[in-house]
Amino acid sequence: MFDSRHVKTFHEVVRTGSYSAAARALGYTQPAVTQQMKALERDVGSALFVRVGRGMRLTEAGESFARHARGILDSMAAAQEQMDALARLKTGRVRLCAFPSAGATLVPExxxxxxxxHPGIRVDLLExxxxxxxxxxxRGECDISLAFTYPGLHEHVPEELVEIPLLEDQLTVLLPARHPLxxxxAVRLHDLAGERWIAGCPRCRANLLHESAEAGFVPDVAFTTDDNLAVQGLVAEGLGVAMIPALVLTFLRHPAVTGRPLQPLTRRRIFAYVLREHLRIPATAAVLEQLRAVAANKSGC
Structure with a gap:
């Protein structure tokens, strides 16, 4: 690898035609320029200049290196500019992985x-x-992951991941609007023991089974889907009821369904997860800051 200072000095020697002129242009002493050129020649492995009378000219290796020096300096300047922009949050890219209800509520805001x-930061969305x-x-496929857990669910979080609490989301029951309850x-869970149920993702289904067992019954799960629109359609047709988070109620659109709080009160907890070393990346930290702010506004949904 070449020292960037030596490349810059070499470029100035070529431009001005002498060590002394380059030293004046750069604000160095002539011996300092001489020492830098000797160090660069050691790195290159060949002489770059030969003296001709009182002047100097480039060797064949020097001419070759001169053709590359400007490009090296331009690339280094561009890299420095990009790093400065990243540090000032003018630019950056963050890959955010979210579960569907967070993708419809927390993420857009x-x-x-x-x-x-920070208009220069771009976010790639994964679900x-x-x-x-x-x-x-x-595995490094995303930079931030949004996830949730339930009180009865015990799981191991890898040590390399930092868990950042965002909000607690109350569970509700989605019913046909014409349902007696x-x-x-609010609706007590054991009053729904005789209903057919629509279960969601594996984690949500596991919680439904856990909560139902606590209430003293085994739910009759007739359908399983993690598509919130499909759940609304099935409930509207009277094909079952569903346990859903209150966050989902914020984008409830079907006129023939309604949501009611469940008793006893149960909440799922929503977290952001990030690799520990990524907390120091300015763009990632900026996304986390905005996630916290939005979650604080939605607490108590």
């Missing part, structure tokens, strides 16, 4: 706030449910 504060999303983060302000 986060990206809008990020664009207003996956936990724990697959955490495995993708550990839809008139209640």
């Amino acid at each position: 986060t990206l809008a706030r990020l664009d207003a504060a 996956d449910e936990p724990p697959a999303s955490l495995r993708r983060l550990a 839809a008139r209640r302000r």
